[in-house]
Amino acid sequence: MPSNIEVVDEPADHGFLDVRDLKVHFPTEDGLVKAVDGVTFTVEQGKTLAIVGESGSGKSVTMQAVMGLHRGTRARMTGEVWLDGVELLGASDSVVRKKRGADMAMIFQDPLSALHPYYSIGNQIGEAYLVHNKASRKQARARTIEMLDRVGIPNAKRRVDQYPHEFSGGMRQRAMIAMALINNPKLLIADEPTTALDVTVQAQILELMKDLQRDFQAAIVMITHDLGVVADIADDMMVMYGGKGVETGTSSEVFFQASHPYTWGLLNSMPRLDRVRAQRLDPIPGTPPSLINLPSGCSFHPRCAFVEKVGHDGRCKNELPELYPVSAAHEARCFLVDQNQLEALRNQTVEEPA
């Protein structure tokens, strides 16, 4: 079932991964960087949530906070992160460390820089197994070969002793996935896993991830900027802008009933192979906001074409919009939803001659 925003006020009732009002702020010399500023979402086991946004939207920082990777830095974090009924943000370092790599695992954008250049693939993957299991090196190695085989690396027995630079980009990402899945994690976080790959290799990796999810029944959080990838793999999606989720819902709801001007902008600004070639692209004007001086009210309002339509003495500029329900499984952070203007706008668009 669609699993997004939890509207229930029942603290004991947690989604499998349940992030509530997460904020991650970094004090810097220039001021407080509000990288993540109140993000809420849930993911159930066996489901895939895609977090979509441009650089600086806070999508990676959010998931690194879930993994506890900001611990020991200056980051200030508030909110709640529940994984399988355990709150992680307030937990001790050792509790989180034991979950990292075992219950939750992460793969990264550039598998070449994410793998240590000096250790063999087998060493690095086996290490992930040995930290969380009482096993001999031999057992770890056998398990590593089994995993490499599972993610489609041919000749796993031989390649286990090779080094990252001897692997191709696609094979490296497969090895990263093998490393992440070696302890059967219940949550897999994939941070732009195919962005650095060629499109034909990307297709292979996405197929592999879908296939593995059927086997492992993990919850997957996919961070990406590519709406094509979202459509391919995600059950649910959350669009982020300026450190906040601005639209969440099932993928088909968000794609076909997009309800936030920023989502519209994203969908319209990309050239699409599945449509007749547009004469002209329709970019979102302006640039993404500074995370130190976020615009007042709705942080998208300086780039938004609908500020006038919302009206009410510049409500967009003065008031912070909440997430308003569009349908049962769909919410958007826009006053157009709150003021029931969405349908009218949609109809108007349809009547407009293309």
Place this chain on the structure above:
Amino acid sequence: MSDHAPVTPSTPKTSSAPLLEVENLQKHFKQYSQTLIKRAAPPVKAVDGISFALEAGQTLGLVGESGCGKSTAGRTMLRLIEPTGGAIRFNGEDVTKFGTSQLRRMRREMQMVFQDPIGSLNPRHPVGSIIGAPFRIQGVKPPKGVRSEVQSIMERVGLNPEHYNRYPHEFSGGQRQRIGIARAIALQPQLIVCDEPVSALDVSIQAQVVNLLEDLQEEYKIAYVFIAHDLSVVRHISDRVAVMYLGKMMELTDRDVLYATPMHPYTQALMSAVPVPDPDRAEARERIMLSGDLPSPNDPPPGCVFHTRCPKYREQLSDNQREECRTTIPLLEEKQPGHFAACHFAEVRVDSAVTVAAPVAPVAEPQAGGAAGPAEGSGPSLTKS
């Protein structure tokens, strides 16, 4: 190994020469074997015989995956890298035979925009001096002075002319790319080679830059060689598209023809692999999966370089036909008028539902695209518009 030139697929039927005509361009990098004594090994054929023609004011898209040689090809065309063989005719003159002074004059007419707007701008120079550099180097004196000329160019590409004295790091990624573009158009060249100019940019910024490039082309009649790996962007901006794989040109034809009826199995696979932002179609369509990885360019497969990954070779060909793929290098031949492909068995796939040729059923729910969204409801156009 046969390195003979394929026929030049020059489309123009006009009498005058095209702006840029590249014929059998080659760039081979020397290689040495690493044993006791250095010995010359077979060279890496980064670009191995590509040919095309480009008319003034038109755009040729050069697509391919990493390692296919598209960037090397772009640089070789401008002689930023010396070609190993072949001819580059610019306005009818063979650029490969130019001496230093001719080359310098030629650079006025041929410019380049790079992918990485940070790496390609000198961090120690203010943008005014970066954009004005071509004037100094070429000794061009604009009537109203360099400064005012640079400021009007800055304005033209959407930069604030008051930022004349700022440094590159004070600009965002998109703005830096505008600086790179401003520098390239400063002398109003006839040709700009754009090497992945938008791939480092966010989607919304990418659209701004693509639009800018289109506007500038319209205004100054600049021809582009647009090098990119993103098939959707290439389709949007190009008039003609060339697909490259392992240094060779696989297919070359008009944009609409290529995207509607690709003939080369590689192009077909490439297009089917592009994810489309539409969950229903993503589910419905079938992907042509390529097996394995890109072979090493140091040691390309014999015969057709693509045969090791070719789905057609794997699934549809007879043993005799496969033999041909393994032994004979397919030449870039005109399979249909104006449609070139380098494949012995090139044909339009019957089930080309995998490509964009699939009719776009009007999306059930209208896109709430606000003021925008011109795509709704219009049928597919398989032929050239």
Place this chain on the structure above:
Amino acid sequence: MFFYTIRRLIGAIMMLVVMSIAVFLLFYASPTDPARLTCGKNCTPQGIAQNRAYLGLNEPLQVQYGHFMKGLFADRKFPDNPKLQKEHPELITKCDAPCLGYSPLQNSTVWAYLKPRLPITLGLTLGAFVMWIFGGVLLGILAALRRGKFVDRLLVSLALIFYSFPTFFISLLLLQTVVFKWGWLQTPGYVSPSAGIGDYLYNMFLPCLTLALVYAAAYIRLTRTYMLETMGEDYLRTARAKGLGNRSIIFKHTLRAALTPILTIAGLDLGALLAGAPITETVFNYPGLGQAAVQSAVTFDLPSTVVIVLLSATFVIVANLIVDLLYAVVDPRVRY
């Protein structure tokens, strides 16, 4: 890897040969005439000519070089001239292989002059090397881990202070405090290891510490910088995402990568230092290679100077070779 090693080895040998030719040319083509120098105050032209013949300086340069190289593998006799040897058998000095030439100023073969100095310099340098590598790297790690905190600032400032002090000042400071004021140690003086290894080490400690302090200061900063750089790498994020403990992250993943550039510098430093640490040797009065270098230079003892320069070049080249080979062991990307 095998070919890589062989190739590097051949390269190093070629480098040494070129080096030796260059040094030979430079020194023997120099305007100072060794024959004149060895001739003394009341020198006559005949005296000079005699010395010239005795030293073999009448031979063309390439023949002299040939003799020198041959001497590395075969015994020589000085004067290297059959006629003179027959005329003055009482003057003959035997020089066993490897023969590095004869120094008329020292009135002995160069090897006899330098040989007893080698273990002193070797002990001093290696002792200091071990101290500064362990001290510098460990403190550098500490500084990196406590970045921006008090410990870090303290270490970085101390490093800067020690680095900017001249060596002689540090040695005098140590002597003044540790030996004279606090009396923790006795005044060190060189003791041969054959006279008791304990005594030898005891006396080596302070000179080694002096050298180590100077170098450790640099290595604290180097290690700190490279550690911090490595900590920002993506693969460390991966290591943490795996759930590894701190020790494994710091020593297995960070330090190994950070040590690679330090290794290069350490090799060159060690190589250069093996040719002698003149100031430290002088302050503590340890008759090592450094002292000999200074002495032979100021007295225009050309045969000794040539050998010392060649020795130090050899040390650096060999150290560099070892570093290159180690590099290939540490970093799999370098292997061929």
